[in-house]
Amino acid sequence: MIAEATEQYIAALRSGRKYYRDAVASGKYPYPLVLEELIDPSFVSGYADLGVLEIPADAVIGTRYDSRKGALAGNFMPLMDADTEFASKWISLCDAHLGDEGIRDPIKCFEYLGKFYIQEGNKRFSVLKSYQAPGVAAHVTRVIPKYSEDPVIQSYYEFMHFYSLSGYYGITFEKGGEYKKLQEALGFASDHVWSEDERKSFNAAFSRFKDVFSKTVSPEKHINPSDALLVWLQVFSLQDIKELTAAELAGRIKTLTPDMVSQIERNGIQVYTRPEEKEQNVFSKVLTTIWPQPLKAAFIYPWRPEQSSWVQGHEEGRRYIEEKYSDQVITKAYLAPSGKEFEVIKEVAEAGYDVVFATASSMITACRKAAAIYKNVKFLNCAVFQPYTGVRMYNGRTYECKFVTGAIAGAMSKDSPIGYVANNPIFGTPASINAFALGAAMVNPSARIILDWTCLPGDPVERLKCAGVSVVSNRRIASAETASSSFDLGLFSISGEKGLTPLAAPFWNWGVMYERILQSIMSGAWNSLSGSKAVNYWWGMASGVLDIKLSDVLPEGVRFLAEILKDGIRSGRIDPFMRKICDQEGRLRCGEGTSLSPEEILSMDWLCDNVEGRIPGPEEILPDRLETVKILGLKRDEL
Helix, strand or coil, rough: HHHHHHCCCHHHHHHHHHHHHHCCCCCCCCEEHHHHHHCCCHEEEEEEEEEEEEEEEHHEECCCCCECCEEEEECCCCCCCCHHHHHHHHHHHHHHHHHCCCCCEEEEEEEEECCCEECHHHHHHHHHHCCCCCCCEEEEEEECCCCCCCCHHHHHHHHHHHHHCCCCCCCCCCCCCCCHHHHCCCCCCCCCCCCCHHHHHHHHHHHHHHHHHHHHHCCCCCCCHHHHHHHHHCCCCHHHHHHCCCCHHHHHHHHHHHHHHHHCCCEEEEECCCCHHHHCCHHHHHCCCCCCCCCEEEEECCCHHHHHHHHHHHHHHHHHHHCCCCCCCCEEEEEEECCCHHHHHHHHHHCCCEHHHHHHHHHHHHHHHHHHHHHEEEEEECCCCCCCCCEEEEECCHHHHHHHHHHHHHHHHHCCEEEECCCCCCCHHHHHHHHHHHHHHHHHCEEEEEEEECCCCCCHHHHHCCCCCEEECCCCECCCCCCCCCCCCEEEEEECCCCEEEEEEEEECCHHHHHHHHHHHHHHHHHHCCCECCCCEEEEEHHEEEEEECCCCHHHHHHHHEEEHHHHHHCCCCCCCCHHHCCCCEEEEEEECCCHHHHHHHCCCCCCEEEECCCCCCCCCCHHHHHHHHHEEECCCCC
């Protein structure tokens, strides 16, 4: 087999010399990296003998010493002529590899920060790599760096813990927390030790994923396959990688690629605070021109409307569309119980619907999975600040309403503290708390807001009563039809004789939002927002999506003030956060005459200086709220 081995060397030589030329031309180092030139011994904490194990070939990037410079290119292919002693030894090893005996002796290498540097066995590794071996047997000594605040070092320490559980070297993350996410994504407990079968199963799936990924996604995207897998596992399973055809796998990876870019860059969310201008006043016209057939829109509910005021509001919005555009839009509501979300959404997509509105954040994963499969369907989820390009998010700027009701509370509370009941520590909730506090302080500079939460055990309203509050802002917002009869969902006063007296009730007009979104589809404005960033609609009172019902018991002056504030917010003359704002620790959060961006408002994780209370941590909240907090929570990355 010497002849075949010689041919293999010549082919490897061509590959090595091409790599060398390309590297030199682009100003890159053309040889394998040298470990002793990369690290300062004073930065080394110690060494660990890991024994013989299988290591990924693509993670071998260098040698321990500078003894082979000139013999191998950076891809470990040979550079020496075929008549040299180096070539003769290489060919002999290749001949052994092709024979019955094969190359049995493991190479010896050092591992540093997840990469491998060969001490003995350069030629053995070169032969195996020339045959595109995915892994090689190696006796590995780990170089342990001293711990520091460097994110790379911190991530590596997380990897060492992960390796102690998995015994797997083939996956690497550069950001902290990702190994814990992988354990959870695989359905393992944080301290679960992988079995040999689990390790082999994962390696088989990840190897296939990397192979298809490398053929599907351009290197210019700069996406680490490990990061890509983590995004994949948010939507699909490890088993899907094994069962899908190569074409199906490539198609779904391609669909998820924008999400991968968005999440890796961590700046991939575009928040739109108003409807697109292009769609204004053109709905009726375009329905018969651009979209000649009736548009089919499905509304997916987690509960029946009679069981939930939240769902009732969306059902009112659906009926609004159905009644106003009965000849142009076909709508239907579907119930998707917990655990059945994807099955229902799949049924809807295959039934020929053009648009799917999923009305609960718990449906995000099901929507993302469906969007990767049914590319001709437009999916929207009622949530906010989500980095997923395949599904658009929609919600409202409730903090605008809370600013107005805060002003009412400040005027009605006199000298007593004001209560505020929040729901969950999720994106946008602190903004509503702070806007309410700023509204109260605008009317009453000495106003104090006592904060409580429904996600904590017990009755928050009863606790606030015991704290001596006279006015309470409750957690939920009503629908348009129930605003008058459900004032206890909004702002109310507490009186020993009269009990709870309604003062004002913010409410949703979901029909307006659905109408505007459908307009954007019909007019083509929907497509104008397509791009590399996730689209999040976050509309306020100016769009008509949110409004406030004022009680007849309000004094005329207070009612007049509330109407002025409502008109000011709608016109843009009033911005609740355009003023000097300090947090509870006295830090300046917004300067005089400046304001905050939508992203800054959404991601607030602090409270104004006149708020008494705090944002609860995930470990404190009730178990039935954890899923929502994992999806929408301020600390969702930690979960």
